Amino acid sequence: xxxxxxxxxxxxxxxxxxxxxxxxxxxxxxxxxxxxxxxxxxxxxxxxxxxxxxxxxxxxxxxxxxxxxxxxxxxxxxxxxxxxxxxxxxxxxxxxxxxxxxxxxxxxxxx
Amino acid sequence: xxxxxxxxxxxxxxxxxxxxxxxxxxxxxxxxxxxxxxxxxxxxxxxxxxxxxxxxxxxxxxxxxxxxxxxxxxxxxxxxxxxxxxxxxxxxxxxxxxxxxxxxxx
Numbered sequence: 001x002x003x004x005x006x007x008x009x010x011x012x013x014x015x016x017x018x019x020x021x022x023x024x025x026x027x028x029x030x031x032x033x034x035x036x037x038x039x040x041x042x043x044x045x046x047x048x049x050x051x052x053x054x055x056x057x058x059x060x061x062x063x064x065x066x067x068x069x070x071x072x073x074x075x076x077x078x079x080x081x082x083x084x085x086x087x088x089x090x091x092x093x094x095x096x097x098x099x100x101x102x103x104x105x106x107x108x109x110x111x
Numbered sequence: 112x113x114x115x116x117x118x119x120x121x122x123x124x125x126x127x128x129x130x131x132x133x134x135x136x137x138x139x140x141x142x143x144x145x146x147x148x149x150x151x152x153x154x155x156x157x158x159x160x161x162x163x164x165x166x167x168x169x170x171x172x173x174x175x176x177x178x179x180x181x182x183x184x185x186x187x188x189x190x191x192x193x194x195x196x197x198x199x200x201x202x203x204x205x206x207x208x209x210x211x212x213x214x215x216x217x
Contacts (some may be wrong), residue, residue, distance in 0.1 A: 035207075037155075045147075045155065045198050047207040058205045099157035099166045 002026035002100045006093060009105030016085050016109075022078040022095030022102055029071045032098070034078050036069060038091035039104075048093070049080065063089075085109045113137050113201050117210030124215060130186040132213045134199035139179050143203035146175055146184045150195045159184065189215070 008020040022034070036048040049059045051069045059067060068081040078095055085107075092104040114137040124130050134144065142162040147155040157166045159175035162182055172187045186193055194217060199210040 044212045045149075045200075045209045047200070047209065050205075050207070060206045094154055099160065101154040101156065103154055 004102035006102040006105040017083045020080040040091045115210040121214040132184045134182045136180045140203035147198045
């Protein structure tokens with residue numbers, strides 16, 4: 001059974017860094033593609049990034065150069081390193097794999 | 112970027128009603144479109160992929176159609192658990208883009 005569980009969210013000041021984790025089970029994270037999607041409070045869904053099985057990555061323009069997606073095969077975990085955080089990055093962050101989604105982790109960027 | 116325009120942005124319906132939601136793409140995306148349902152406070156769940164393929168485990172009252180620039184999600188008989196927000200997503204090209212959402216309420 002495929003399961004995804006995000007962690008690592010919290011309250012962070014503007015300009016700070018945070019690393020989100022997405023622990024996967026039921027499949028191997030390096031064998032397929034995985035996405036990060038976010039949802040600001042009371043707003044719609046916004047795609048953030050993708051990593052393919054070959055390691056290629058793509059990002060939405062607003063996070064390019066600030067966010068980095070990676071994987072750890074030994075832990076079967078997907079990561080999102082978020083640097084130079086802005087107030088507008090405040091959102092619930094979800095990882096997803098095909099039709100499966102985690103429960104999300106809330107990132108709040110505020111002074 | 113490909114813009115996805117959903118309509119209506121909200122609708123009122125009753126249990127048993129047939130509901131149709133439309134998503135229009137700003138350029139041809141073939142069949143590279145998914146539909147999601149999001150219940151309040153919960154993660155989205157994929158209902159339809161490749162425009163018309165039903166996700167495993169999803170009830171058959173959900174169906175998707177369309178290709179190119181116009182797509183439709185139909186719920187044949189609305190159930191209580193279907194009062195939620197629905198989103199389309201194009202995955203033809205980067206950045207992937209969602210529609211603005213359609214809130215289905217009583």
